[in-house]
Amino acid sequence: MTKHERKPASPRPKGGIPSPKRAPTMADVARLAGVSTMTVSRALKSDSVILESTRQRILAVCEEIGYILDERAGALSSNQSGFISALVPSINNANFADLARGLTDAAADSGLQILLGYTEYSSEKEEALIGAMLRRRPEAFMLVTGHHSERTRAMLRAAAIPVVEAWDTPEDPIHHTVGFSFAHATATMVRRLHEKGYREIAFLGGTSYPGSPGASRRAGYEAAIRALGLPEGRIVSFRQPPTALAMGQGAAGIVELIERFPGVDAVVCVHDLAAFGALMECRRRGWDVPGRCAIAGFGDFEVSRYSAPRITTIQVDAYALGRMAGGMLLDSIRSARQGRATAARHVTIPFSIEEREST
Amino acid sequence: MTKHERKPASPRPKGGIPSPKRAPTMADVARLAGVSTMTVSRALKSDSVILESTRQRILAVCEEIGYILDERAGALSSNQSGFISALVPSINNANFADLARGLTDAAADSGLQILLGYTEYSSEKEEALIGAMLRRRPEAFMLVTGHHSERTRAMLRAAAIPVVEAWDTPEDPIHHTVGFSFAHATATMVRRLHEKGYREIAFLGGTSYPGSPGASRRAGYEAAIRALGLPEGRIVSFRQPPTALAMGQGAAGIVELIERFPGVDAVVCVHDLAAFGALMECRRRGWDVPGRCAIAGFGDFEVSRYSAPRITTIQVDAYALGRMAGGMLLDSIRSARQGRATAARHVTIPFSIEEREST
DNA sequence: CGACGGAATGGTAGCGATAACAGATCGATG
DNA sequence: CATCGATCTGTTATCGCTACCATTCCGTCG
Numbered sequence: 001m002t003k004h005e006r007k008p009a010s011p012r013p014k015g016g017i018p019s020p021k022r023a024p025t026m027a028d029v030a031r032l033a034g035v036s037t038m039t040v041s042r043a044l045k046s047d048s049v050i051l052e053s054t055r056q057r058i059l060a061v062c063e064e065i066g067y068i069l070d071e072r073a074g075a076l077s078s079n080q081s082g083f084i085s086a087l088v089p090s091i092n093n094a095n096f097a098d099l100a101r102g103l104t105d106a107a108a109d110s111g112l113q114i115l116l117g118y119t120e121y122s123s124e125k126e127e128a129l130i131g132a133m134l135r136r137r138p139e140a141f142m143l144v145t146g147h148h149s150e151r152t153r154a155m156l157r158a159a160a161i162p163v164v165e166a167w168d169t170p171e172d173p174i175h176h177t178v179g180f181s182f183a184h185a186t187a188t189m190v191r192r193l194h195e196k197g198y199r200e201i202a203f204l205g206g207t208s209y210p211g212s213p214g215a216s217r218r219a220g221y222e223a224a225i226r227a228l229g230l231p232e233g234r235i236v237s238f239r240q241p242p243t244a245l246a247m248g249q250g251a252a253g254i255v256e257l258i259e260r261f262p263g264v265d266a267v268v269c270v271h272d273l274a275a276f277g278a279l280m281e282c283r284r285r286g287w288d289v290p291g292r293c294a295i296a297g298f299g300d301f302e303v304s305r306y307s308a309p310r311i312t313t314i315q316v317d318a319y320a321l322g323r324m325a326g327g328m329l330l331d332s333i334r335s336a337r338q339g340r341a342t343a344a345r346h347v348t349i350p351f352s353i354e355e356r357e358s359t
Numbered sequence: 360m361t362k363h364e365r366k367p368a369s370p371r372p373k374g375g376i377p378s379p380k381r382a383p384t385m386a387d388v389a390r391l392a393g394v395s396t397m398t399v400s401r402a403l404k405s406d407s408v409i410l411e412s413t414r415q416r417i418l419a420v421c422e423e424i425g426y427i428l429d430e431r432a433g434a435l436s437s438n439q440s441g442f443i444s445a446l447v448p449s450i451n452n453a454n455f456a457d458l459a460r461g462l463t464d465a466a467a468d469s470g471l472q473i474l475l476g477y478t479e480y481s482s483e484k485e486e487a488l489i490g491a492m493l494r495r496r497p498e499a500f501m502l503v504t505g506h507h508s509e510r511t512r513a514m515l516r517a518a519a520i521p522v523v524e525a526w527d528t529p530e531d532p533i534h535h536t537v538g539f540s541f542a543h544a545t546a547t548m549v550r551r552l553h554e555k556g557y558r559e560i561a562f563l564g565g566t567s568y569p570g571s572p573g574a575s576r577r578a579g580y581e582a583a584i585r586a587l588g589l590p591e592g593r594i595v596s597f598r599q600p601p602t603a604l605a606m607g608q609g610a611a612g613i614v615e616l617i618e619r620f621p622g623v624d625a626v627v628c629v630h631d632l633a634a635f636g637a638l639m640e641c642r643r644r645g646w647d648v649p650g651r652c653a654i655a656g657f658g659d660f661e662v663s664r665y666s667a668p669r670i671t672t673i674q675v676d677a678y679a680l681g682r683m684a685g686g687m688l689l690d691s692i693r694s695a696r697q698g699r700a701t702a703a704r705h706v707t708i709p710f711s712i713e714e715r716e717s718t
Numbered sequence: 719c720g721a722c723g724g725a726a727t728g729g730t731a732g733c734g735a736t737a738a739c740a741g742a743t744c745g746a747t748g
Numbered sequence: 749c750a751t752c753g754a755t756c757t758g759t760t761a762t763c764g765c766t767a768c769c770a771t772t773c774c775g776t777c778g
Contacts (some may be wrong), residue, residue: 025733025735026735027734027735035757035758036435036734036757036758037734037735037758038737038758038759039758041736042756045736049755049756049757050757051756053754054756066517068493068494069494070494070496070733070734070735071495071735072435072496072734072735072765073733074734074736075735076429076733076764076765077734077735077762077763078436079736079737079763091450091456092456092457092460094451097450100450113491113492113495115472116473116475131427132472133472134427135427135428135429136431136472137430158425160557215574246661247664248664249664252594273661276662277665280666280667283667284667302605302606303606303662306606306609306610306635306636306639306640307639308640308642308643310641325630384763385766386764388767394727394728395727395728396765397728397766398727399725400765400766408725408726410725410726413727428764428765429763429765431763432733432763433764434733435733435734435735435764436733436764436765436766436767437733437765438733438767543724663754694771
């Protein structure tokens with residue numbers, strides 16, 4: 001020992017059974033199995049060449065002494081963290097939860113883990129989270145929805161890792177995208193309502209500032225209304241970004257809407273939670289749905305399938321979307337590990353209008 | 360260079376501005392700021408002694424060259440991963456999402472990050488996830504609900520890190536616990552219904568095998584029914600563990616229940632989603648709620664606050680519970696970092712019966 | 719005026735794994 | 749029987765950071 005040597009946490013025997021006070025390392029396994037640490041390392045990776053009998057012997061030793069691979073060290077040495085970072089606006093939302101689950105399952109198939117963060121619809125939080133996550137050197141990033149600050153984009157560019165923006169497709173993508181146009185979907189819903197004979201179609205929810213959640217849905221609504229020559233301006237916005245209050249905003253919103261625009265005969269809501277809140281408020285007040293006013297949602301949340309009446313909505317398989325986003329990132333990661341870059345891909349996935357009893 | 364030296368990813372200049380092809384390291388920052396790497400390390404930790412002017416100079420260099428601390432290396436060197444692992448049965452559940460959010464926020468206050476996993480109510484998945492997570496050397500573990508296999512318990516014991524079991528309190532805790540007795544809460548609901556005059560009270564949901572989700576709620580129901588001398592056996596179980604089908608199970612279940620036990624005048628459901636499904640099915644069939652049959656839930660999901668009628672339920676602040684669980688773990692982590700162990704704590708948090716229109 | 723102490727900073731080893739290549743072993747082949 | 753190639757295993761250096769202690773630089777004090 002020279003004077004600067006770090007004192008070990010506990011004494012290390014040079015041979016024999018490792019001290020019970022210390023977690024076993026690969027060197028302990030190697031010693032007990034009579035092989036080198038490299039061979040142990042290979043035994044624990046599924047894709048490496050090693051005699052099956054050797055692997056079995058090593059795995060037996062691992063099991064016996066309770067050895068657990070330390071991926072912190074592995075990540076440093078191999079320069080592969082094994083992480084994918086994912087940012088969702090909120091986890092308390094079935095669509096985002098499904099997206100995250102799809103990504104997690106796709107990543108797990110390749111042995112990668114997810115670092116999940118919630119931005120709560122705030123760019124400051126998003127920046128802070130990305131900064132914290134980059135310190136873990138994730139191998140890829142998934143962003144769900146939203147406009148991203150220039151600082152966010154710069155950080156991701158500097159990190160030089162694959163990025164996928166999922167769900168609503170942005171106009172100015174960072175890299176990969178996968179999702180569908182919320183504006184297009186909402187416009188389709190408006191046209192469908194028009195075909196069914198509704199003539200004064202309103203929009204409920206979202207806030208008006210650009211880049212806000214719901215802005216693209218609102219824009220799609222407005223474009224469709226104009227194209228059809230229907231009366232414009234039937235809009236009631238929410239004051240707050242989407243939160244747990246979503247249903248309450250829908251309940252309050254429908255009342256304001258009907259009072260301000262008594263002729264309205266159909267409402268397109270920014271998402272199913274608002275639609276459900278609106279629907280229940282109508283029932284409470286004795287307003288028939290869809291007789292007095294039809295109600296449509298967005299997202300096909302479970303509540304829309306079981307409410308009475310069932311709610312017409314825009315359906316997208318968020319779980320599959322998450323898996324697809326994961327697949328795209330994994331492809332890019334594999335390429336990056338072999339030193340190749342991947343061109344950005346832009347995938348549009350289908351949505352469908354689920355016509356139910358509320359329209 | 361000797362023959363065994365690892366080939367660097369790209370050439371490393373010995374001085375001057377770091378090559379743009381290579382991510383800057385602490386050594387680059389140190390060189391440019393004219394200090395040692397130790398001083399850079401101190402500048403980036405908030406709690407260390409360093410001249411403020413030095414810190415500012417170092418931070419400026421970091422900003423200029425886009426240096427990002429590599430916590431993979433830090434974790435290895437300091438033997439502190441900065442991770443807390445959390446396992447929830449499902450993320451697509453408002454209670455669990457709130458729990459995870461509370462834990463995340465509590466951890467973030469201390470600079471720790473969360474590794475989140477979903478067990479999907481399967482012990483095999485739980486074991487696999489814990490194994491994968493332990494390779495990251497988390498500093499603590501939160502488990503939400505459920506019975507844990509002996510192998511799970513052994514792994515956590517061997518890891519020798521603080522563990523908190525949150526939500527439903529287990530009979531045989533691993534370490535810390537925080538939550539409340541689901542059995543007690545459900546029994547309280549039954550008594551409340553009895554006080555209101557209901558006499559044939561049923562239970563809907565859960566599966567019957569021991570350790571299944573809902574088992575403790577069902578046990579609490581049965582105990583209360585027996586204690587009150589009410590007619591027993593009014594139970595309809597679900598065939599599947601809780602999933603996205605939760606509302607559909609409630610809808611199907613209420614029909615089966617009313618057909619098999621026509622005298623039932625109140626139903627306690629295993630959770631609000633089943634209660635909601637049941638309620639909507641009743642409306643669809645023209646069965647008045649609570650006139651024909653009262654319906655109560657569990658968990659105070661948003662849907663229960665806005666449905667028509669609003670659903671009576673058992674309310675718990677899951678976010679606060681998550682924060683509390685996080686606080687307990689952080690205390691233990693701090694102690695562990697100073698070499699001290701912490702005694703297991705068992706915290707019971709309050710629940711309340713939210714009486715609404717459905718009973 | 720020299721000893722002392724506290725604050726700031728520096729030097730070095732080591733955390734535990736893996737990359738890269740070298741070496742050993744063994745059966746097949748000419 | 750020597751050579752070759754394929755397969756398996758070993759050696760060494762390194763990833764980027766932080767713990768541990770040493771050192772330097774001051775101002776203070778007996």
